[in-house]
Amino acid sequence: MNHYPLWKNLLILAVVLVGLLFALPNLFPQDPSIQVTGARDNPVTDAAAAEIAAAMENAGVPVKDVESLEGDKLLLRFTTPSEQLRGQEVMQRTLADRYNSALTTSPDLPGWLEALGAQPMFLGLDLRGGIHVLIDVDMDAAVDQALERYAGDIRTELRKQKVRYLTITRDAGRIAVRFKDAASRDEAQKIVRREFRDLTVDTGEEGGSYFVYAALPPQLQEEVKGFALEQNITTLRNRVNALGVAEPIIARQGERRIVVQLPGAQDPARLKELLGATATLEYRLVDTEHDVQDALDGRVPVGSALYRERDGRPILLNRRVIVTGDQITDASAGFDQQSGSPAVFVSLDGQGARRMRNVTTENVGNPMAVVFIESRTVTRMVDGEPVKERQRTEEVISVANILEPFGRRFQTTGLDSSEEAHNLALLLRAGALAAPIEIVEERTIGPSLGQDNIDQGFRSVMIGLALVVVFMALYYRVFGLVADLVLVVNLVLIVAVLSALQATLTMPGIAGIVLTVGMAVDANVLIFERIREEIRNGSSPQASIHAGYDKALSTIVDANITTLIAAVVLFSFGTGPIKGFAVTLFIGILTSMFTAILGSRAVINLIYGGRRLKKLAI
């Protein structure tokens, strides 16, 4: 009686050993490190490692180790955070043009553990510090833009086919093309139907005019929205990557939201500026034929538009754009060779370069203006309802005479600071957002608070554990010690599962672990109370143990399944930190059932099994 077969003991032992193995990486210290990636077109090769090591040695910064990582990355390990920061300085001072560097930490694992794929727990932003933002993508605007594109295409097509129309407008989610007579309307309807098969086309008559209506069918609208979200994620990823943060997370959340998480990032203002901005450049010729004063009085000539320079001076520009931001393939920040003022160096794609060359060749000696366009979305509360509004600013940042025809690469000056030049270059490089975005949630945790949270969390787990361990040992004696042993094993298993799954550990997650420690003994308490009861009823010690475990089993399972239900509901409804709590609670319940039922039984069997007993120490 009370004897587990060998295979069962071995199985439990194996689970515990595997658990220990996967929990082990958490004991190793984290090295302050720098992750190095190649800046544009600059691969990280073996030579890079030597080059960086040499640069560090020159600057007198001791490097603990240089490792190459997957995906063309290098990892520089340092012994202290201050050496890490000095290393970062060296990187930025001497090698910034060729390599991006990002601060991170990396566990100093022995090779064999690394080979097993064991890693320490993945800490959430509230524990390691960093920035979390939730971004809302304006889907209606995405659909609007698509409609705008179609309207333009229809206009071009009708012109090409020489069908006369009066106006093309967009209203209530559809395009309305107005015609003078029914004949051209019918002609146009045929063309639109033929050329734009994915649109739903309709006709109508109103106030003596004839209309063709074109709208996006629902399925196409969904496609447009999905595309806008994907495109925005790609663009945001490009922008975020340029910030130099190790392990950024950019992921879709739900229908129209994007989560951006930057572990260790420190400057939320800069991040938000970069994420939200939709800055671009436009190159236009200056209208020198007309008078600015006339335009200011309201007589803006056809073919021109009134702009303002940075200092507020008005200027007339040609309506036709030479080159837009879409045609820019690369951009980098630097300084003008002659004046030393901040500049952005721009490269154009083939089409843009051709146009630029043609226009500038024809206009040597004439002034050309660079327009800086920035737009961001804000929400205002009107009558208690949030209303989205887009703010667009257009400024002429530079006007200069064309000295010679421009080629594929040229520079633009007139920016306020080198930081602005830097940001603009980054935005031009990363591409435009497909739809306007707005930040609807931000959580930034400074590094000191993160460390405080870890310390406090660790301390509460340890003290909570100690209190329970002492109490159980006093109250249930030998059985209590067994419960303590399996409780500690349970904690190890929770850590192991969290590490193996790389589930995010958050502060509420730690709270979940603490709660599990308190509740995990419940199963053992149920069993031990049953055993005591059986003894009181006069059963033999061995029979009492057997009956205790047997009878408590269904109660334990029932009680735990209901808590599991609560954990699952928490997980599916919760966001961020709450999910962390649900995950540890869920894992904790499963591991505690294993340790409290099977684990404690195995130990009790080893101690008491197969012996003649007069009394139990319970």
Add this chain to the structure above:
Amino acid sequence: MAPAQILKELDIDFMSKRYIAAVLSAVVLLICLASMLFRGFEFGLDFTGGTVIELGYQEPVEIAEVTGTLADNGFPDAIVQYFGSSTDILIRLPPVEEGEAASAQRSDEVLRILGEAAAGDVELRRVEFVGPQVGEQLREQGGLAVLFALIGILIYVAVRFEWRFALGAVAALVHDVLFTLGIFSIFLIEFDLTVLAAVLAVIGYSLNDTIVIFDRIRENFRKMRKGSVIEICNRSINQTLSRTIITSGTTLLVLLALYFLGGAAIEGFSLALIIGVLVGTYSTIYIATAMAVWLGISKQDLLPTPVVKEGEVVDDRP
């Protein structure tokens, strides 16, 4: 000698006091409900929207000074308070009013202003910004989560036990949730997302207790030939009493550790759980069990249903 003996042979007549308890619970719950209706909650940032900024200074800082600096720079409605120590402050910006731009950029502005005022001697510890749309969604999701947890549990208990038990269990859970929420409303303790998570954990925990006693009642119904329903319930509660006290005790031990050592961020969370564990223990006996008794559980309901053999079906056609 060992404390093990203390709880050995108790025979407390819990059930005889069930009417007093019912009246007591009803009065307390009415007070809680009234408070929730008329006083409402001190909702945290998660639900109201707005901005919270935590800053750490090198030297102790005067609240009035910070408030003044902010008011002079366009934030007259910022609420500033100490957070833990006199070098740490918490700044709350209310959710944006009509006509104002509600944007994530307001916190950056505050940081810039205070950073300049303190000549760089200030460290950013935390920024939380929640837009109005998100706050509304979180409130809605929170309510739904509690509802779905209750429904899931109702179904599980009804399948595993019997509908009278399921109703009793859910009544106890509703009691615990209302009581915990009521305390947060009466004392206007800040109610944020972590507290909501704690309320859901309370549901799980309180049910744990209830299931243990129901399990024992079912077992005793099948085992004990003699005894009324009330006697059997009393017997079951007494038999599981030491387990109830010890588990509640160990859980409370760790929760107290969490409350005092876990830091300000999860104070509300631990408090909600402490309240929940205490009231959950009470409600298991006086709400869940009493309600099942009141609904009329009987031995027959819990005995395994006899299988009707084929051929024994009475043919009642004429």
